[in-house]
Each structure stands twice: as C-alpha cells, then as structure tokens.
Amino acid sequence: MTTTDKIHQTLRDSAGMRWLVLLLLAFAMFCSYIFMDILSPIKDLMQSTRGWDSTAFGTMQGSETFLNVFVFFLIFAGIILDKMGVRFTAILSGAVMLVGATINWYAVTDAFQGSGLQTWFTNNLNYIPGFDELGISPFYRGMPASAKFAAIGFMIFGCGVEMAGITVSRGIVKWFKGREMALAMGSEMALARLGVATCMIFSPVFAKLGGVIDVSRSVAFGVVLLLIALIMFIVYFFMDKKLDEQTGEAEEKDDPFKISDLGTILSSGGFWLVALLCVLYYSAIFPFQKYAVNMLQCNLVFKEVPTDSFWATNTVTILQYCIMLVVAGASFASNFMKKASMKYGLLTLAGVLLTVFCYMGYMRQSAETVFAVFPLLAVGITPILGNYVDHKGKAASMLMIGSMLLVLCHLTFAFVLPEFRDNAVGGVVIAYLTILVLGASFSLVPASLWPSVPKLVDAKIIGSAYALIFWVQNIGLWLFPLLIGKVLDKTNTQLVADLKNGVITPEEAAVSYDYTAPLVMLACLGVAALVLGFILKVVDKKKGLGLEEPNIKA
Ligand SMILES: NCCCC[C@H](NC(=O)[C@@H](N)CCCCN)C(=O)O
16 A cells, blocks of 8 residues: 555544534534623522622623633643643543633532531632732622632633644644635634524523522533534543554644744744734724623614513524524535535525524614624535635735624624614614624634644644743633723713713613724724734735635646
8 A cells, every 4th residue: 555545544634523623622612602701691599699799790800811811821731732632631621611601600509608618618718819900800898609619710710721723723723734724714713603693692591590590500511512522522531642653643743832832933924924813803802792781772773672481582692593594504514515606595695694693683682682693604605705705815804804794793882873872773774784794704714813823833843833822812811801891981971970960860871871992992002903814914915824825736
C-alpha cells in the first residue's frame, strides 16, 4: 500500500466521519452556551426566591470572565492546548465546566439554604484585597451567600467554557483545514446561537414546572447537558486518537510547543489586527445583547400581554423556536444541495418563515419577542456565509461589511427608533429591520473572523493564538457592560434623581432611559472595527496573507 493510499484512508478523509466529529464538538458547545445564560431569563425568580437583587445578579453573572481576564487563565488554557493537544484539553475543559456548573447548581438549591456553607459564605469572602479597590471584585459585603458561592462556580465554569471554545476551534482546524473549515465553524456557531435561544425558552419552563417555583431545576437541566457535553468530548477523544494513529502526526509531540512561540504570535501584525477587531466588534454585540430588550422597552410602546397561563405567555416563543430549528436545518442543508433550484426553494422557505416569525413577534408585542429575531438570522446565515468563505474567500471584505452594518444599526437605534416612539407599527417595523440587519452583521463577522486565524499563525501555535484573541476579547466583554450602565446613569441624571427622590417608581424608571449615549459609544466601537478591517485588507493585499482567498482551492 502506498503512502497516498494510506492518506486517503484516514478518518478525516471520510466526509461522514469529519461531520460526525463536528457534530460532537458543536453539540458540546451548544450545551455550554445553554448553561452560560441559564439564569438570564429567570432574573426575577432569583430575586424573589433567593434574594438576589440586580447588583448581586450582575456581580454573579460578571464573575464568568474574572479568572480568565485577571488571573490570565485563558493564556494558560492556550498553552495547555498547544502542549497537550486537542483531545486532552477537550476532556479537561468539559470536566472543568461540569465542576463549575455543579457548584453553581448547589448554590441555588434548597439544600444550600441554612447549611454551614451558607453561614460561612455569609460571614466571609466579602472582598478580595486589591481587586476590591479597583472595583473588579466578584464579591461584596452583603452579597447573598448563595450568590457568592454561585459566583465561584460560575468563575470555574467560565474557565472551562472559554477553554472549550479555543479547543473546539483548534479541533475544527485540525479536521477541516483545506476543506469546508469555515462552513464547519459557521455551523458550530449557528448551533451555539440556537443554544442561547434554547435556554431563553426552556430555563423558565424548568423553573416553573408543575406550578412550583424551583430555580435549581433550571440549573440542574444545564448541568445534565454539560454531562452530555463531556461525553461528547470523550467520544471525540477516541476519534481524534484514531486519526493521529492513522496519520502518525501527533502534533504536540512532533514539534513541541515552546513558551517562546508566544512571541511569534505577539510579533505578528495581522494577528493584532484580528485580535483588536475582535474585541471592538464583540464588545459592541455581546454587552449590547444584555441591554437590548430594555433599550427596546424604553423606545417602543408595547401592549400589556396576559401572563396568567404558561401557554398564553409562551406559545409564540415556542413557535418562534420551532421556526428557528427549521431555518437552521434549511440553511445547513442548502450548503450541501447541488441543484441551485433546491437552494432557492429552501431560501424562499426560510424567507416565508422569517416573515411569520416577525409577524408573531409583532402580534405578541413584547420587547423579548421582537429581539428574539436576532439569533434567528445568525442561525440561518452563518453556515451559508461560512460556505461562501470556503469557496470564494473575501473574509477581509466581509469583516468590513459586518462592521459597517453594526455602525448603521447602533446609529439607527440611537437616532431613528426614538422618533417612532408614538408610532406603534412604525417603531416595531424599524426595530425588526434593524435587528435583522444586526443579525446579518453578527453572521458576517464571526463567519469570516475565526476561520482567518489559521491563515495568520502556524498550526502548532493556533491554540495559543485563539486563547490570546479570546483573552483580549474577554477584557471588552467584562468592561463594556459596566461602561454601558455607567454611561446610562451619567446621561440620565434627571431620571436617576427622580427615582432616588421617589418622584417615579422603579418600574417607570426602568422603561424610561435615554439610550442615545451608550448606543453612540457602541457605534464608535464599530467605526474603529471598520477602520481596522480596512487596514487588515490593505495589509492582506501587501503581504499576501491570503485572507481574501478561498479555503478550498479547486
Ligand atoms: N469556533 C469559533 C469560536 C468563537 C465563537 C464566538 N465565541 C467567543 O468569542 C467567546 N469567547 C465569547 C463567548 C461569550 C460569553 N458570554 C462566538 O461568536 O460566539
């Protein structure tokens, strides 16, 4: 048997095996994105059943990035990935996520209430010297003990989930480089967006199951999913091991990673352009996502909706979720259709479903259902755009177009939407169109950014490169939610004073903020990302980085 015959027989060469590997990795990420936001839709229940006010809730949620950013865990994760390889790190990250999530779950159970652990946490861990002075401590005096313990769990989970993120990216590069790499990454991200939509819908369902409120049930649901994620990583372990046996290319042994390799990454101009573009772009998206529903509530007038029964409240949302599943399936399938007519048929179907989706949201008339359209487009078009990058290239141009759309959307939210405050139909239409365009931008940038990294650095240091990009990005994801809150308070001084003096109720204040200044700040991030995208395109042309080239060369 010749060497060529041998190469043709590896697992990687079988499309079925390759896509099975992707399914394992992407499903693990789907589960982890569900856990990441598991408490977000039940903030009100955390307040009523566990006494977490907004500060306690926000501090606990923010703890996710703490170890990654301030204790540099992400950098260590990258080094572990490059030294130990994908399969070891995949299992490690799965186990770390599971440990963190289990601690998080125990903190919100009834068993924690009244335990010795609760007494200890009530009296201790009120601040961390140094971090407290800088205002970045994940604990504070008076924080409910359950929130403090949950924050410890969430910090550990945060290490695991970001480690899993870089590992999955490197795993996809290993199995798909030179093939459908961007389509694979796009499909993985589409499934992750579906994970966010899943937890938004199902977390409240589990918390209220059988008419008895128990928030720990939602978290337990997330923990079970993370156990499944770990099993997925274990199956991946054996497939990856088999591949290395077939190719004889144990990447971490043949050419071992050295710490000095980090210098190679840090001295690459292309790498820095992508890392900075990533932090600027994602800081204008993920932190905005936390405030978007409230921004819509402040700019649009919604009818009161009945909340007396589960079905009255959730039917539309569940139908929207089903449509999202169909759109995801149609989008993914369209990439493998050979006949153009079939492709157009599927796209038409997706268009019709999209219209129904928007109409249902409009009928339901709530800020949450209007914003629900945001992940839909990302779910639908990220794989299609990934496929485009694989076959036609143009990643740098897509980064620029995505950033341009981001600026347009934030400026529309800031200056056009408020003009339609008294026009119920016009306002909702503008909101939908803008969110759809923002969703398209959120597909264009991720679908082109992540598959570009392997073109900038050597395969052996790709884990550390992704880790460094994630680390820079995490600084923005930690900073900007805080900044948006601060800018909101500083530019709504009258509202803050009226609330303090009891002139208006907290409920009235919550939907009366003027979001212009924070939105302009986010638009500025988009402008900076656009400039970097332009510079990247010029550098790419000069140095021949290959960012505009397709991944699959015929
Ligand atoms: N294979 C691509 C991986 C990157 C996907 C990217 N995720 C991130 O950048 C995470 N570091 C941030 C997770 C958000 C935390 N709340 C994405 O587009 O989701």
